[in-house]
Amino acid sequence: MGRNADIVERQSIKREDSQIEGSDLVFSLFPNIADYMKQRYENENIYYIGNVINSLYEVSETDLDIKANSNNLLFIGGKKYIEGAKTLIAAFKRLINNRKELKLYIVGIETTEFEDLPKNVFCYGYLDKGKDQDRELYYKLLKEAKVFINTTPKWGAFSASIEALYFYTPVIITPYDEFLNIYGKEIDFGFYCEKNSDILIEQKILKILNDKSYRDLCINAHNSVKEFTWDAYVDKIIKKIEEKNKCL
Structure with a gap:
């Protein structure tokens, strides 16, 4: 700050x-x-x-059929990410001129935080995974999302991003340092968006929507985080504890 x-x-x-x-x-x-x-x-x-995905839902490659036929764009992030949400909405206004079937779902920010929302934009505010109805809706949105977008400058919604990847969802995100350090400057599961620009976001969304190898993007997305499970993480912690004890 x-x-x-x-x-x-x-x-x-x-x-x-x-x-x-x-x-x-x-x-x-x-x-x-x-x-x-x-x-x-x-x-x-x-x-x-490594990092960890807090998912309570088992994913499957069979979900790819749903994604392949989806027209849903997904943004996840609280109020501190509102700059990225507003730019995405501006990009969406441009997209629906020619792609009227598209829908944009925003999780983490209420409708009241925006002015002049276009048709087919739906805001849910915070969804609590501890509540059955909220949890089911949250995972339904992830399961049906065609692409995840959050291009808020300086810092992305890392936890939401890797959870989207786990759900076979290509991403369009800011190339912030932590993500670059883990995945490098080139990714095969979506795009970095260097500037929080509605024109750039629109272009990158269209590239994913029109990609004939979309399923490959989805599989690459999941494979990029498949080791980020709690079982794998706890095994690494136990190994470090054992190594530490041997040195004592």
């Missing part, structure tokens, strides 16, 4: 610093953060071992 920590935040940071320095093992969900922590702290036992 470009400001100094206030007095309450400084106390919190001091407490966290103490906890991190005193820990036997520290795991970060992001490689850049792990590197930063290694520089900040004297603790040498700081690791990045």
Whole structure:
């Protein structure tokens, strides 16, 4: 946010610093953060071992038939991502001039946060996975999405992005540092959007909609995160604990 920590935040940071320095093992969900922590702290036992998808729904390649015939665009992100949502809506207004069958679903932001929403834009606000109805709707939207888009500058909705990938969904996202560090400058499951521009977003959405190898994009999307399961993550943690114990 470009400001100094206030007095309450400084106390919190001091407490966290103490906890991190005193820990036997520290795991970060992001490689850049792990590197930063290694520089900040004297603790040498700081690791990045991957990320984790919090999905309660089992996916299947049979869902690809639904996606292949879908006209649904999906945005997931809270109010801090509203800049990306507004630009996507502007792109959608251009798209529906020639693709009237398209629909845009926005999760995490209420309708009241926008002005002059075009037809076929649906806002759901926050969906709570702890509630049956919200959870079913959330996974239905992921399952039926043709493409996931969030091009908010500086930082993308990482958790939502990798969950979309897990659901075989191609993505159009900002090339922020953490994503680049994990996947590199070239991706085979969608597009980076260097600028939060409605014209660029429209162009990249059309490329995915018109891609004759769309199913390959979907399979690549899933394969890019298929190791990000809780089972795999816990196995890596246990391995690090065992390695640590052997050194004691």
